[in-house]
Amino acid sequence: MKTLNIALFGCGTVGSGVYSLLSEVAQKITWRTGATFRVAKVCVCDLQKERPVQIPPELLTTDGTALLDDPAINVVVEVIGGEAQALGIITRALVNGKQVVTANKLVVAKYLPLLRRLEELHGGRLLYGASVCGSVPILKLIDETLPFDHVNKVRGILNGSTNFILSRLADGVSRTDALAIAEREGFLEADPTADISGADAAQKLSILIYHAFGVHLSPDAIPTTGIEYITERDLEHAHAGGSTIKLVAEAWREHGIVKASVAPRLLPLGDPLAAVRDEVNIVEVTCEGVGVQHFTGRGAGSIPTANAVVTDLLDIVKDRRYRPHQPTAPPPIHALLNRVAA
Ligand SMILES: NC(=O)c1ccc[n+]([C@@H]2O[C@H](COP(=O)([O-])OP(=O)(O)OC[C@H]3O[C@@H](n4cnc5c(N)ncnc54)[C@H](OP(=O)(O)O)[C@@H]3O)[C@@H](O)[C@H]2O)c1
Incomplete structure (x- = not known):
């Protein structure tokens, strides 16, 4: 053309x-x-x-x-x-x-x-x-991996707004102030429900699943929990134990069936997802042949x-x-x- x-x-x-x-x-x-x-x-x-x-x-x-x-x-x-x-x-x-x-x-x-x-x-x-x-061309990367490999698992931080809020909570900022900063910086929509509830991450995970596993799992069918009830106190407790909290979207094969979930997870500070802060996204793709790969970048704006x-x-x-x-x-x-x- x-x-x-x-x-x-x-x-x-x-x-x-x-x-x-x-x-x-x-x-x-x-x-x-x-x-x-x-x-x-x-x-x-x-x-x-x-x-x-x-x-x-x-x-x-x-x-x-x-x-x-x-x-x-x-x-x-x-x-x-x-x-x-x-x-x-x-x-x-x-x-x-x-x-x-x-x-x-x-x-x-x-x-x-x-x-x-x-x-x-x-x-x-x-x-x-x-x-x-x-800006992370993750669908193309997965497509190009598939002819010669087999995806076993995808895991990631797919929503920049919630990651920004969790990063502020981890800095000791109160939940109310974290939401206000996210809004001021343009990381929250007028109606932030889809971000906070995890629905936005579930939609993105559904598309990733289609590309990685060739299965259409509607976002409504993905068990989803958001960050509605996470406070700075939870992050403080997590850090005291050498961990942090991230909204993790993941999908994997279990006995040939694709399972998926979106939920806040306690991650050890050494986990590659734990180091991703602010509005940045990351996707970890685990393949049978090439093993674990990480793709990261700004997911919105x-x-x-x-x-x-x-x-x-x-x-x-x-x-x-x-x-x-x-x-x-x-x-x-x-x-x-x-x-x-x-
Ligand atoms: N914002 C992000 O960072 C981001 C990142 C990734 C994906 N997305 C996706 O990109 C899409 C757009 O998001 P956005 O943030 O740009 O939205 P937005 O700022 O609310 O803009 C929506 C635009 O669509 C126009 N519009 C609404 N209904 C219309 C209709 N029926 N016919 C013609 N025009 C119509 C509006 O017109 P008026 O201006 O005249 O009101 C406005 O210009 C969404 O699907 C969103 O999920 C957004």
Whole structure:
């Protein structure tokens, strides 16, 4: 594909980062790849809103449907967040055979089998590197390991906000102050429930499981406990015993069955996960052949996430697709659609 005519859905934290990064690197991309990346339209809710980036008014629209059905648009970037409307955008784009890039872990985690089926049926493509660990290209790394190895376990810190809060509690800051600092630093959403309850980590773990084990485990099926009740006193006790507390997301095989959990865990200070502080993410992948590997980096924020989105756009030019395990027997399309209706 030589010209990417992009419809950018959403221009908030991530979308504005994508727009400004693309404006900055457009010439470099053309020079390196021979392809032109052109943001043709930016779809938002409020045309009058002040944005951190300057967008020519003629690019802004609220008519997403027209963009999804416009044959001149060959790439859709979905960064609006939420579930129903984002799912509608992604599925319509895929049914129209478009290339789709999303950062939406909720939609990807819940509907991955359906989305992959739509990709296959209509010849489009779905890339979602930004949905797990932001700038760390963990899905690609796992995919590339699989042809010659076998993943036995994945374990990690997948949510930057809760790791930031736990790091402040470990510094002796009170729970109330830790939450206030996280909010001030932009690490907490207006509604932080998904972060604090562990739901966000469960969504990311579900996507990792699909890539590492070839099994779709919906985030709702992953036993999940958050950090609602952890205080600075708990961290103090943990440290006195040579440990710390981290929100650990993990999945492993047990007698051929994939098991998973998200929960606060007491980790010895020497554990590689224990050393990861603030908003940083880490994923530990244990493979039969190569053993244990660690991948770490910033998992959220405007520019790290925008970087992951732009990397996916480059992968479209390189004709790269995810190649996770094929789940043993893909369910028929009507069964997948029934799950959406339910
Ligand atoms: N923030 C991060 O660090 C981060 C990291 C990784 C992944 N993600 C994921 O990236 C996605 C976006 O997150 P964000 O933080 O950028 O969200 P955000 O700041 O709330 O921005 C959402 C944007 O979407 C627009 N929007 C909402 N509903 C829309 C609709 N129906 N049609 C068109 N535009 C619509 C909003 O328009 P208006 O501006 O006009 O209101 C806004 O520009 C989410 O799925 C999130 O989970 C975020």
